[in-house]
Amino acid sequence: MKVAIYARVSTANGQDPTMQTRELKEYCERRGWKLVGEYVDTGISGAKEKRPELDRMMADAHRRRFDAVVVWKFDRFARSVSHLLRALETFKALGIEFVSLSEQMDTSTPTGKMVFTVLGAVAELERSLIAERVRAGLRNARAKGKKLGRPRKAVDCTKIATLRSQGCGWKKIAAQLGVGVGTVLRADKEAR
Numbered sequence: 001m002k003v004a005i006y007a008r009v010s011t012a013n014g015q016d017p018t019m020q021t022r023e024l025k026e027y028c029e030r031r032g033w034k035l036v037g038e039y040v041d042t043g044i045s046g047a048k049e050k051r052p053e054l055d056r057m058m059a060d061a062h063r064r065r066f067d068a069v070v071v072w073k074f075d076r077f078a079r080s081v082s083h084l085l086r087a088l089e090t091f092k093a094l095g096i097e098f099v100s101l102s103e104q105m106d107t108s109t110p111t112g113k114m115v116f117t118v119l120g121a122v123a124e125l126e127r128s129l130i131a132e133r134v135r136a137g138l139r140n141a142r143a144k145g146k147k148l149g150r151p152r153k154a155v156d157c158t159k160i161a162t163l164r165s166q167g168c169g170w171k172k173i174a175a176q177l178g179v180g181v182g183t184v185l186r187a188d189k190e191a192r
Helices: 018-031 052-062 081-094 110-143 157-165 170-177 181-191
Strands: 002-009 034-042 068-071 097-100
Touching: 002 018, 002 052, 018 034, 018 068, 034 052, 052 081, 081 097, 081 110, 097 110, 157 170, 157 181, 170 181
Parallel strands: 002 034, 002 068, 068 097
Antiparallel strands: none
């Protein structure tokens, strides 16, 4: 099996990802897996949306460069449970196994598949609860008479007509009025 390892340390001063990568490489050797990619983010917080090496690894996953991803610990890989579950769902769709050394989770084993299924069910429940809370909040806001959505911008329809007669395109008119093209088109349509 071709595998990739991912490691991360939050700060570049004093923390060294070598401890993680050494253990990951040893684990891969014991399993007889061929290491084909090593992705290490150094000095990057796990809360960061963009992590260069993680992003590169996910791009390589989509290119099917490896069959499994091995990490030292969940929190070294994902910034939140929802991020972890989205990544696991991506890996599952791509046919890539996921192993977390410290938590002893391996989606290539029956137990690991079961844990992933339970985590997926919890994530689905969480998404459903969030969606229901949002819908309840919107119903409550409407009941109180609040207008929802972005406020409409007032646009001078005579100015639009003048600029159109001068041969200006919709994008140029929108830029001059400081609104989006859709707003200009809607105002023009309503003025007719």
